[in-house]
Amino acid sequence: MRAILQVLLPFLLVDPPMGRLSVTVLGAGQEVRAERYCAVLSPGSPEPVREVVLPADAAGWTLELKPGRYNLVCSAFGFSAKGPMSLEILPGETTEIRVDLKALVSLQGKVIDQASGKPVAGATIELLSQKLGQFPLQSALLTQHLRKKHLAVTNEAGSFRLPVVPQSETTLAIAGPGLAHWVVREVKVGPEGGNLGELQIPPGGDLEVRVRGAKPWQGKGVWLRPVLKEADLGVEVTDELITSLEKLTSVQVHQEEVIRLSGLVAGTYRLFLWDSSPGMWTFPSGATPGPFWVSEEVQVTPGGLGSYEFNIPEVEAVVELSGGNAASGDELTVRVSGPDYYIQSHPMTRLTLPKGNKDTEDIRFSRLLHHPGRYTFWLSETGFTGGRFLGEIVVRSGERGIRRVRASLSGGAIALRVVGAKGLPVKGAKVWVKEKGASCRLHSAYWCTATTGEDGLAECKFAPEQELVFWVWHEKEGWARFETFPAKELVANLRPGRRIEVWVVGEDSEPLQDFVPFFAPMDDDLLIQFASGTDQEGHVILESVPDTDGVLAFASFAASESTRPVAFLGLEKGQSGVLSPVRISRESGRVRFRFGSSNAPGSSSVRATELPLLYLEKDDLRLPGSLHILFGHSVAQRQAVEKSWRRLPEGRYRVVAADETCAVVSRSKPFVVRAGEETKLSEKVFSP
Numbered sequence: 140m141r142a143i144l145q146v147l148l149p150f151l152l153v154d155p156p157m158g159r160l161s162v163t164v165l166g167a168g169q170e171v172r173a174e175r176y177c178a179v180l181s182p183g184s185p186e187p188v189r190e191v192v193l194p195a196d197a198a199g200w201t202l203e204l205k206p207g208r209y210n211l212v213c214s215a216f217g218f219s220a221k222g223p224m225s226l227e228i229l230p231g232e233t234t235e236i237r238v239d240l241k242a243l244v245s246l247q248g249k250v251i252d253q254a255s256g257k258p259v260a261g262a263t264i265e266l267l268s269q270k271l272g273q274f275p276l277q278s279a280l281l282t283q284h285l286r287k288k289h290l291a292v293t294n295e296a297g298s299f300r301l302p303v304v305p306q307s308e309t310t311l312a313i314a315g316p317g318l319a320h321w322v323v324r325e326v327k328v329g330p331e332g333g334n335l336g337e338l339q340i341p342p343g344g345d346l347e348v349r350v351r352g353a354k355p356w357q358g359k360g361v362w363l364r365p366v367l368k369e370a371d372l373g374v375e376v377t378d379e380l381i382t383s384l385e386k387l388t389s390v391q392v393h394q395e396e397v398i399r400l401s402g403l404v405a406g407t408y409r410l411f412l413w414d415s416s417p418g419m420w421t422f423p424s425g426a427t428p429g430p431f432w433v434s435e436e437v438q439v440t441p442g443g444l445g446s447y448e449f450n451i452p453e454v455e456a457v458v459e460l461s462g463g464n465a466a467s468g469d470e471l472t473v474r475v476s477g478p479d480y481y482i483q484s485h486p487m488t489r490l491t492l493p494k495g496n497k498d499t500e501d502i503r504f505s506r507l508l509h510h511p512g513r514y515t516f517w518l519s520e521t522g523f524t525g526g527r528f529l530g531e532i533v534v535r536s537g538e539r540g541i542r543r544v545r546a547s548l549s550g551g552a553i554a555l556r557v558v559g560a561k562g563l564p565v566k567g568a569k570v571w572v573k574e575k576g577a578s579c580r581l582h583s584a585y586w587c588t589a590t591t592g593e594d595g596l597a598e599c600k601f602a603p604e605q606e607l608v609f610w611v612w613h614e615k616e617g618w619a620r621f622e623t624f625p626a627k628e629l630v631a632n633l634r635p636g637r638r639i640e641v642w643v644v645g646e647d648s649e650p651l652q653d654f655v656p657f658f659a660p661m662d663d664d665l666l667i668q669f670a671s672g673t674d675q676e677g678h679v680i681l682e683s684v685p686d687t688d689g690v691l692a693f694a695s696f697a698a699s700e701s702t703r704p705v706a707f708l709g710l711e712k713g714q715s716g717v718l719s720p721v722r723i724s725r726e727s728g729r730v731r732f733r734f735g736s737s738n739a740p741g742s743s744s745v746r747a748t749e750l751p752l753l754y755l756e757k758d759d760l761r762l763p764g765s766l767h768i769l770f771g772h773s774v775a776q777r778q779a780v781e782k783s784w785r786r787l788p789e790g791r792y793r794v795v796a797a798d799e800t801c802a803v804v805s806r807s808k809p810f811v812v813r814a815g816e817e818t819k820l821s822e823k824v825f826s827p
Contacts, residue, residue, distance in 0.1 A: 158206050158228035163199040165239040166218045172196070173216040176284040177238075178276055180210045180223065185277045192284055206230045212276065213238045216288050217302050243302035246328055248335030250297045250315060254342045254441060258297025262315025262340075265290050266303065267322070305330050312387060317442065319343030319404040322383035341370075342441035346400040348410060349446070350392065352537050353453035353509055361392040363400065363412050368436065370406035405441045410434035412449055432510060450537035451509055458504040458516055458529060458544045473504040473529070474517050511536040516544050518586070518601060527586035527603055528574055553599045555609070557591045557631045559616040564595025565633060568613040571665060572599050575606040575622055585610075585665070610660075612667055618685040620663075636683035637715035643677045643693050643706065644720050650677030651700075651723060654693040658710075659763040661688040666765040677720075688712050690762060693721055694769045694786070702726055704788040704814075705769045709760045724789065728812035730755075731783040732794065732820045754795040755784060756806070761795065787812050794824065 164175045177200055178190035188209065191200055195216075206229055212222025218240035228234055250262045266289030291301040293315070303309055311323040318340045326335065348363060365388050367381055384404060392398055392412065412432040437447045458473050508514060516529040530544035557568040572587040587599035602625035609631060611619040617633035643651045656669040656679060673679045673693070684691070692707040704727030708718070732753065755762045755770075770784040794807040807824040 155206055155230040157203045158230055159201065159233040160204055160209075160226070160228060161199060161201045161233055161235045162211065162213070163235075163237045164193075164213055164215055165237055166215060167242050168239060171215045171218065171240070173218075174284065174287070175200075175213065175215040176281060177211065177213040178278060178281065179204065180212070180276055182208055182210055182225075187276050187278055190278060190280055192280060204228045211236060211238070213240065214281075214284060214288065215240055218242055219304055244305045244328065244330070244332035245300045246303045246309075246326065246333050246335065247298065247300045249337045250293050250299070250313060250318075251337045251339050252317065252342065253339040258293070258295075259315045259318060259340070260293055260295045260297060262293040262297070262299075262313060262318065263290060264293070264299050264301055265312045265314075266301065267310040267312050303328050303332070305332065310383075312383075313338065313340055314387075314402055315340070317342055318402065320384060320387040320402040321404075322380065322387070324383070341404055343402040344405055344439040344441055344443045344445065346403060346408075346410075346437065346439060347444065347446045348398045348400065349396055349448040350398070350412070350451065351396065351448060352451040352539075354451065361412065362389050363392050363398050363410065364389045365400055365403060366409045366411060367404055368407045368409060370404050403439045405439050408434075408437045408439060410437060410447055410449075452511055452534050452536060452538040454508045454532075454534050454538055455541045456506050456508050456514065456516075456532065456544065457541055458546070460502040460504075460518070460529075461545075461547050472518070475506070475508075475514050508534050510534065511538075518546070518548075527601060547604075548601045552627070553587075553602045553625050553629060554627060555589075555591075555597045555599065555611075555629045555631055557595045557597065557611055557613075557619075557633065559613075559633050560635065564591070564593075565613050565616045566591055566593050566595060568595070568597070568611055568616065568631075568633070569667075570597040570599075570631075571610040572602075573608050574603055575608050608663070610663065610665055612683065612685065614670055614683055617683050620660075620685070620687070637681075637686050637710075639681040639684050639691070639710075639715060639718060641679060641681075641691075641718045642720040643673045643679070644722055646722065646724050648720075648722075650675065651695070651703075652677065653697060654679075654695050654706075654723075656681055657692045657694065657766070657769065658684055659690045659692065659766040660685060661690070661761070661763055664763065664765050666768065684710070684715075686712055686715075690760070690766055692766055692769060693723070703786070704728070705786045706788060707757075707760075707762065707766065724814050726814035727786045728789060728814055729783060729785045729817045730787060730792070730794075730810075730812060730820060731817055753782060754797060755787075756793040756795055757788075757790050789814050794820065796825070 160179065162177055164171045164177065166173075173195050175193045175197075176190070177193075178187040179202075180187050188204070189202055191202075193200060208225065208227050210223035211226055212220065212224070214220035219242075221238055221240055224236070224238070226234060226236060248264075250259045250264070251257065252259050265286070289301065289303070291299040293299045301311075305328060307328045309326050309328060311326055313321045313323065319342060321338075321340045323335070323338065327333065346365070364385055367384055388400055388403060390398055390400060410433070412434075432449055432451065434447050434449065437445060439445050456475070460473075511534050513531060513533050515531040518527045518529055529546040532542045532544065534542070553572070555570060555572075557565045557570070559565045568591040570587070570589045570591065571585040573585040587602075589597035589599060591597045604625065606622055606624055608622050609620065609629075611631045611633065613633060617635045619631045619633050621631070623629065643654045645651055650673070652673055652675050654673045654677075656672070658667045658669075658681075659665065660667075667685070669679075669681055671679060671681075689710050690707050691710050692705055694705045695703055703723055703725065706721045706723045708721065754764055755767070767784065770786050789812055791809045792812055793809055796804040796806075798804055805825050807820070810818060810820065810824060812818050
């Protein structure tokens with residue numbers, strides 16, 4: 140048997156003979172004599188097995204392939220694309236395929252310089268969006284072919300003809316000498332093509348941007364993005380225009396110090412330098428911003444050459460902690476709130492104290508800071524639930540060196556015993572502790588959040604040696620709020636809260652079930668969530684609502700109710716009993732606030748880097764910052780970008796700008812929010 144296998148084995152391992160594929164590309168039944176692209180793919184794979192671009196004078200495409208099933212896609216100048224088409228290659232045989240493409244139609248027009256009124260020769264018109272065929276592959280060769288296929292250049296009279304798919308809708312990008320990059324949206328193409336007539340394109344200008352100082356990036360994902368704030372020459376600045384122009388004018392940054400931005404619409408800009416390298420968050424296009432640097436306002440004039448300089452600082456922030464009585468295995472987090480989202484959302488560093496550690500002598504944290512602005516440092520024992528204020532520094536543009544924040548943890552631990560009305564310990568009571576006067580330094584300034592155990596005790600470590608604010612709440616036993624200096628043993632005596640009874644209904648008075656109640660005290664940046672939501676009749680009884688001024692809110696987190704607004708009503712101290720039904724409409728409104736000025740609204744003395752806060756008022760009811768998290772955002776910290784609030788009920792609102800001490804900087808003019816609509820605002824809403 141072994142001898143037989145040795146004889147047969149060489150024959151069993153021989154590959155089957157190759158097959159041949161012959162492709163002829165036709166257009167409207169006639170052989171195409173223009174540039175053609177074809178690719179062969181394995182089913183389910185985005186990578187072409189073989190691909191080719193055939194020039195106009197070339198014959199068809201013939202190639203050898205291993206036997207098997209494949210997909211074929213083809214495209215040609217002047218004709219639509221087609222594919223994927225399934226085919227099978229057999230051993231030793233030739234498979235002939237004739238691909239018949241549909242003819243494209245012409246979209247014509249004339250490019251005119253808006254400033255001079257003269258036609259522009261040599262301008263390029265490129266198709267940005269149109270259904271060209273379903274190409275399930277990734278190919279640089281295909282991208283080049285399609286770009287040439289859907290690109291036209293104007294003649295001496297400024298005229299052009301662009302091949303497009305009939306009965307479709309497309310978007311055009313236009314660029315030319317002396318012109319701004321421009322986008323023409325929602326171009327409708329009829330069955331015979333179309334004529335756009337004269338396209339008035341505004342003149343453009345250039346910017347030279349210098350990047351000096353530190354370059355804290357890898358150079359592979361750094362982009363410079365110009366954002367148009369206000370245009371000259373009467374051009375309306377819409378979100379669609381801004382987004383399109385950003386894509387056309389953004390440039391990738393490497394290690395060079397000077398970057399040229401060309402073909403910008405004349406007007407006022409903000410420049411964003413952002414890092415989208417691997418491991419960083421992407422920005423822009425609606426994603427969460429990653430590390431970025433924002434310029435002051437920059438002016439671009441028609442035919443002019445402007446300039447701006449980023450001088451990136453490199454400051455080593457060193458936090459030195461001394462004293463204290465941290466236990467073995469305790470985890471400490473030092474975090475920093477700064478002028479960009481990446482720093483706000485990530486800890487500066489973490490440290491888990493090793494076993495056998497008896498104190499926190501000489502603990503040192505450090506991190507490089509590369510953004511100008513104010514940085515606030517916090518110590519947290521419980522991740523991101525709060526923090527103890529340690530100190531702050533202000534980093535200037537182009538600054539170098541070391542900045543230190545020193546703090547002592549010698550305050551020790553606090554043991555808080557929570558006692559109910561009958562003098563018995565209360566299990567499951569929520570405890571929040573913060574420094575007095577720290578409510579506006581960070582959205583959640585409570586450096587200790589804890590829940591009492593069986594003995595009614597809650598422990599908070601590393602208490603600062605200054606007056607503290609304590610909030611204690613239990614859904615059945617009551618609440619307490621008091622201010623005192625830290626001590627090793629403290630007692631919180633709960634007192635009964637208010638009894639509130641309310642029904643939550645829809646527009647047609649139908650009961651709304653599972654709407655969760657929240658209470659936000661007016662001045663303490665705290666959000667208390669009740670465990671019991673509304674029942675089948677939309678009814679709920681709240682037994683321990685703290686007897687202080689605040690806002691009662693109702694929100695649903697069910698997917699079916701995702702468009703419902705958050706309902707809220709103000710509660711004055713002493714107000715209790717049965718409330719009027721809370722009526723919630725089906726659709727909510729949204730407010731988008733776009734920043735532009737380098738100073739805070741209504742105040743030239745507060746710089747953008749000092750991060751004033753934005754709150755909302757509805758019908759003269761101020762909505763506490765802690766409540767804003769129900770609208771999709773916490774208190775909006777001011778960047779030169781935009782903020783939005785969602786799930787808002789209809790009504791008249793104001794935006795309130797406050798600094799980090801909670802002092803009001805300015806109140807906007809009133810504006811109206813309507814259900815199902817988005818209200819767009821800018822700093823102009825603060826104008827007198």
